[in-house]
Amino acid sequence: MGKLLVVGSVALDTVRTPFGEASEVLGGSAAYFATAASYFTTVDLIAVVGKDFPDQHLKFLKSRGIDLTGLEQRTGETFRWKGEYSYQLNEARTLETRPNVFETFRPRIPERYRTPALLFLGNIDPELQLDVLRQVQRPLLVACDTMNYWIDRKREALWRVLEQVDVLVVNDGEARALGGQPNLVQVARDILTKGPKHLIIKRGEYGVLLFNHKQTFGAPAFPLEQVRDPTGAGDTFAGGFMGYLAATGNLSEASLRQAMIFGSVMASFTVEAFSLDRLRVLDYKEIEARFREFKRLTHFEDLS
Amino acid sequence: MGKLLVVGSVALDTVRTPFGEASEVLGGSAAYFATAASYFTTVDLIAVVGKDFPDQHLKFLKSRGIDLTGLEQRTGETFRWKGEYSYQLNEARTLETRPNVFETFRPRIPERYRTPALLFLGNIDPELQLDVLRQVQRPLLVACDTMNYWIDRKREALWRVLEQVDVLVVNDGEARALGGQPNLVQVARDILTKGPKHLIIKRGEYGVLLFNHKQTFGAPAFPLEQVRDPTGAGDTFAGGFMGYLAATGNLSEASLRQAMIFGSVMASFTVEAFSLDRLRVLDYKEIEARFREFKRLTHFEDLS
Numbered sequence: 045m046g047k048l049l050v051v052g053s054v055a056l057d058t059v060r061t062p063f064g065e066a067s068e069v070l071g072g073s074a075a076y077f078a079t080a081a082s083y084f085t086t087v088d089l090i091a092v093v094g095k096d097f098p099d100q101h102l103k104f105l106k107s108r109g110i111d112l113t114g115l116e117q118r119t120g121e122t123f124r125w126k127g128e129y130s131y132q133l134n135e136a137r138t139l140e141t142r143p144n145v146f147e148t149f150r151p152r153i154p155e156r157y158r159t160p161a162l163l164f165l166g167n168i169d170p171e172l173q174l175d176v177l178r179q180v181q182r183p184l185l186v187a188c189d190t191m192n193y194w195i196d197r198k199r200e201a202l203w204r205v206l207e208q209v210d211v212l213v214v215n216d217g218e219a220r221a222l223g224g225q226p227n228l229v230q231v232a233r234d235i236l237t238k239g240p241k242h243l244i245i246k247r248g249e250y251g252v253l254l255f256n257h258k259q260t261f262g263a264p265a266f267p268l269e270q271v272r273d274p275t276g277a278g279d280t281f282a283g284g285f286m287g288y289l290a291a292t293g294n295l296s297e298a299s300l301r302q303a304m305i306f307g308s309v310m311a312s313f314t315v316e317a318f319s320l321d322r323l324r325v326l327d328y329k330e331i332e333a334r335f336r337e338f339k340r341l342t343h344f345e346d347l348s
Numbered sequence: 349m350g351k352l353l354v355v356g357s358v359a360l361d362t363v364r365t366p367f368g369e370a371s372e373v374l375g376g377s378a379a380y381f382a383t384a385a386s387y388f389t390t391v392d393l394i395a396v397v398g399k400d401f402p403d404q405h406l407k408f409l410k411s412r413g414i415d416l417t418g419l420e421q422r423t424g425e426t427f428r429w430k431g432e433y434s435y436q437l438n439e440a441r442t443l444e445t446r447p448n449v450f451e452t453f454r455p456r457i458p459e460r461y462r463t464p465a466l467l468f469l470g471n472i473d474p475e476l477q478l479d480v481l482r483q484v485q486r487p488l489l490v491a492c493d494t495m496n497y498w499i500d501r502k503r504e505a506l507w508r509v510l511e512q513v514d515v516l517v518v519n520d521g522e523a524r525a526l527g528g529q530p531n532l533v534q535v536a537r538d539i540l541t542k543g544p545k546h547l548i549i550k551r552g553e554y555g556v557l558l559f560n561h562k563q564t565f566g567a568p569a570f571p572l573e574q575v576r577d578p579t580g581a582g583d584t585f586a587g588g589f590m591g592y593l594a595a596t597g598n599l600s601e602a603s604l605r606q607a608m609i610f611g612s613v614m615a616s617f618t619v620e621a622f623s624l625d626r627l628r629v630l631d632y633k634e635i636e637a638r639f640r641e642f643k644r645l646t647h648f649e650d651l652s
Contacts, residue, residue: 227572229573250555251568253571255571262571264557268531269533269534298649302649304648335650335651339648339650339651341564342567344608
């Protein structure tokens with residue numbers, strides 16, 4: 045299958061958790077997504093950074109085989125995000141967001157990116173997500189993320205995105221906000237009626253759910269002894285999920301389920317260290333080994 | 349295998365949830381546990397109620413084949429619990445607790461209950477749990493529940509219980525309080541070093557985890573379209589879990605995993621209605637059908 049394209053943010057994060065802190069480290073949805081996906085396939089990246097963006101990060105992303113033709117470097121400062129987590133690691137508290145050059149980001153898709161096999165629309169303004177969809181030939185599979193900020197402020201544009209995508213990947217709070225009710229099964233039915241064919245709900249330390257018209261799939265998160273920094277878990281989940289699908293070209297139900305596990309595996313590695321530090325030293329053998337551990341974790345015999 | 353013995357409370361509950369309310373309905377850990385377990389095996393029950401306890405509830409419990417020889421009926425009023433749930437259904441807010449005759453409950457085990465194959469010590473004072481353990485011949489498997497109230501006030505007695513039981517069944521908040529740290533994997537290691545061979549962590553709508561020295565097992569909760577009243581979910585989980593083990597007599601790892609699913613199945617039915625109302629009309633075929641649905645929910649192909 046062809047390439048995987050991601051549009052999102054590349055940022056410099058400053059993060060504090062009960063287990064330490066990291067200052068001005070590589071972050072952003074597209075950086076997390078692309079790095080995770082790069083273990084499975086080649087990735088084209090669309091994002092914007094400022095002139096202050098450290099060369100070492102560009103080198104790192106390139107070293108993962110990520111195509112940075114679509115990474116604009118503009119006058120001004122890179123997107124900064126500052127956040128902290130309490131022991132309740134499932135939710136970040138944002139201390140500061142400075143979009144900087146990201147504020148006026150208008151994704152421009154280079155000619156050779158325009159026929160992606162799979163497309164991931166990271167959490168950006170739904171108007172920009174629509175803009176991207178207009179610029180590319182319809183991929184085999186489009187997935188998108190969003191956040192409460194857009195659900196509250198750009199609901200109409202967001203629904204226009206959702207009508208055109210195959211997979212919506214959100215956390216449970218976002219799903220409930222979008223569906224307007226507390227019960228996730230009812231939320232899923234509502235969202236699937238109006239938009240995407242698949243709804244993936246990320247529940248952090250509680251795992252993931254996949255709803256579609258035919259089936260529901262659920263998996264716990266991998267129980268970890270050390271969660272140092274949950275930042276990027278959702279985007280690396282999406283990266284593992286889409287990366288695996290792009291690598292195999294198989295979009296069957298069975299393959300989607302395996303992709304959900306590969307996504308969970310990538311997220312589980314990511315949170316073991318700050319920023320992308322765990323993924324920097326990760327080996328594909330470790331990914332496969334953890335996939336098999338996931339199988340042992342969740343397996344039980346059916347009734348005869 | 350022989351019989352399953354449960355010691356716990358039988359109560360009259362008044363419950364309000366966003367989906368309705370129920371007044372003075374059958375509740376209590378032993379009532380929920382025994383009813384769920386009765387779908388798999390015969391159950392001996394130890395508890396106390398007052399003279400005001402409605403005959404219809406006695407008739408119902410008997411109709412489920414539960415042996416009530418050990419259910420004392422004493423002068424005074426039955427244990428009353430009043431609670432409510434918000435849309436965040438995972439946690440009850442207790443409005444009122446009137447232990448009444450339960451306050452001076454001293455479990456006395458009738459002669460013919462004293463050689464149980466399996467024993468479940470419901471959430472009661474750890475001193476009473478120790479008292480029960482002294483009165484019975486060591487069963488093949490003992491499981492117990494507890495709560496933060498005892499973890500805070502009777503920690504020493506509780507650890508003496510835990511040294512003697514095989515399985516501790518608690519929710520994640522209780523596990524963290526007992527282990528004294530936020531990370532569940534570390535909590536599990538700590539608890540398993542000092543006490544039981546198995547730790548089961550109930551996470552409500554997020555599913556269950558089983559830790560032992562060899563393995564970890566995790567399953568999501570069954571995604572339900574309607575959760576009307578979460579009361580009793582934990583005790584019916586334990587009832588399904590222990591009931592299945594008692595019925596098969598198989599305590600292998602594979603059997604424990606299936607028992608975790610049967611427990612989850614029973615909990616999933618329980619929360620669909622107030623009190624024990626869903627279990628009153630439940631059929632064993634429905635239990636098996638939902639077990640198979642659980643398999644479909646969680647199944648994915650391993651790597652080849």
